Amino acid sequence: MSAKGLKLAQEKMRQAGMGPAAIDAFTYYYGQLEGGATGLIPESDIEPLRDLPRLADIDVSAKEAADALDKTVMIRLNGGLGTSMGLDRAKTMLPVRGGQTFMEIIIAQVLHARAATGARLPLILMNSFRTREDAEEVFAQHPDLRVGDLPLDFIQNKEPKIDAETLEPVTWPADLDLEWCPPGHGDIYTKLYETGLIDQLLNDGYRYLFCANGDNLGATADGRIAAWFAQSGAPYAAEVTPRTPADVKGGHIVRRRLDGQLILRETAQTAPEEMRFFTNGDLHPYAHTNNLWLNLEALRDVLNERKGVMQLPLIRNEKTVDPRDPASPHVFQLETAMGAAVGSFEGATALVVGRDRFLPVKTTNDLMVISSDAYDMAADAIPRLRGFDEGATAPLVDLDPRFFKTITDFQARFPAGVPSLRSATSFTVRGDWTFEAGVKVSGEVTLEDKGSPATVSAGSALR
Numbered sequence: 001m002s003a004k005g006l007k008l009a010q011e012k013m014r015q016a017g018m019g020p021a022a023i024d025a026f027t028y029y030y031g032q033l034e035g036g037a038t039g040l041i042p043e044s045d046i047e048p049l050r051d052l053p054r055l056a057d058i059d060v061s062a063k064e065a066a067d068a069l070d071k072t073v074m075i076r077l078n079g080g081l082g083t084s085m086g087l088d089r090a091k092t093m094l095p096v097r098g099g100q101t102f103m104e105i106i107i108a109q110v111l112h113a114r115a116a117t118g119a120r121l122p123l124i125l126m127n128s129f130r131t132r133e134d135a136e137e138v139f140a141q142h143p144d145l146r147v148g149d150l151p152l153d154f155i156q157n158k159e160p161k162i163d164a165e166t167l168e169p170v171t172w173p174a175d176l177d178l179e180w181c182p183p184g185h186g187d188i189y190t191k192l193y194e195t196g197l198i199d200q201l202l203n204d205g206y207r208y209l210f211c212a213n214g215d216n217l218g219a220t221a222d223g224r225i226a227a228w229f230a231q232s233g234a235p236y237a238a239e240v241t242p243r244t245p246a247d248v249k250g251g252h253i254v255r256r257r258l259d260g261q262l263i264l265r266e267t268a269q270t271a272p273e274e275m276r277f278f279t280n281g282d283l284h285p286y287a288h289t290n291n292l293w294l295n296l297e298a299l300r301d302v303l304n305e306r307k308g309v310m311q312l313p314l315i316r317n318e319k320t321v322d323p324r325d326p327a328s329p330h331v332f333q334l335e336t337a338m339g340a341a342v343g344s345f346e347g348a349t350a351l352v353v354g355r356d357r358f359l360p361v362k363t364t365n366d367l368m369v370i371s372s373d374a375y376d377m378a379a380d381a382i383p384r385l386r387g388f389d390e391g392a393t394a395p396l397v398d399l400d401p402r403f404f405k406t407i408t409d410f411q412a413r414f415p416a417g418v419p420s421l422r423s424a425t426s427f428t429v430r431g432d433w434t435f436e437a438g439v440k441v442s443g444e445v446t447l448e449d450k451g452s453p454a455t456v457s458a459g460s461a462l463r
Helices: 003-015 020-034 062-070 102-117 132-140 187-194 197-203 223-232 272-278 296-306 338-344 364-371 407-413
Strands: 072-078 095-097 123-127 153-155 208-213 236-242 252-256 262-265 286-295 315-320 330-335 349-352 375-377 383-385 396-399 420-429 433-435 440-447 454-456
Touching: 003 020, 020 187, 020 330, 062 072, 062 102, 062 223, 072 102, 095 102, 095 364, 102 123, 102 132, 123 132, 123 187, 132 153, 187 197, 187 296, 187 338, 197 296, 208 223, 208 296, 223 236, 223 286, 223 349, 236 252, 236 338, 252 286, 252 338, 262 338, 286 296, 286 338, 364 396, 364 407, 407 433
Parallel strands: 072 123, 072 208, 123 153, 236 349, 396 420, 420 440, 433 454
Antiparallel strands: 208 286, 236 286, 252 262, 315 330, 375 383
16 A cells, blocks of 8 residues: 555545544555456346335335334435536526526425324435535524434535546645545445534434435335335335436446345446446346435444444545546545445345436526426425336437536527427437426437537427
């Protein structure tokens, strides 16, 4: 191990106020990096999942659902800035439907579930050092959100970016904040341990933890799943859903041939020459939603045994220290995935859920769909795809990234709101198009590049 690089990184973390468990976790993953670990999972080492339990087949009573939900706490990941869409604040602060932000909708979902079931159902955010202030502004508007003396949030750790040549902490005087990065959402487990939050939850009578991304409005705390999980006796369950063309590059749960253990495989853990297997929806039919259920007692036991270091597979993320400057020094960000903890629990399982529980917004394509009239939203604040019960699927949107990639460009080209997509199958836009009010899209529609800015006039019907 590069003793100098590690020592410098550890000291830098201490000076920044990181705790012993955070430094121990970084030390573990730094050792993997220095040893040449790439985290790659060969196709020959795994086999696809088949014959999984399905949410559609779950039969529990309303009382069982409410009782299980009362023992459940929800943690939502809120550390992302949405930089891929040009944002410089928490993505969950982005207006998504009727002027409401992701976070406002999530809070409405939780408050409705409490009122409907009588469950305590705490909502806790895992913020990053860049999103805490945004979250506190929202908390101030919802004094009824807090449950007992539980915190409304905690801040994930940060770690130094590592110079790819020297394996020492990178220095970047032009912007000292860029010398740091979050350690991936796998850090949630270290934070639960070092803050003592997991013990507090157990002492307060909670037994189940539901974790999900902050940009997935389908990830509600469903009492049916909570009851099924409680009755299963499993220490861990991941929600998976049948893959669509929009999911081919997303992670999926697989079974390790060596011992039958379930593990998570992400794009970054797949060699380029094996991406043909990774993206094959017939071979790997389920997408990992990152909606996770954990038994708090089982999680506490693993964390205590490992002293807060979950020993998850390393994701060696190669970047430049300034993401906007490709000429800036190359760095390694040492990251882990929250869902990779599936490999830490013997007896872990997965549950097949509908697409309605997996509505991630990673691009403006996704944002356009969830913002459109392809979805309705009732009093429970849960977006529901029109015709979903009859087998309808969400339209596939593909906007020209040259003109629609950032939120600023997206909003400028839809000044009166996005077109109607309730009758659309797919919508592809090439070129610089601006859309006036009342545009309707039906079936499969492609707008070709005109070579210069063009406008779709108000009330147009695109077929």
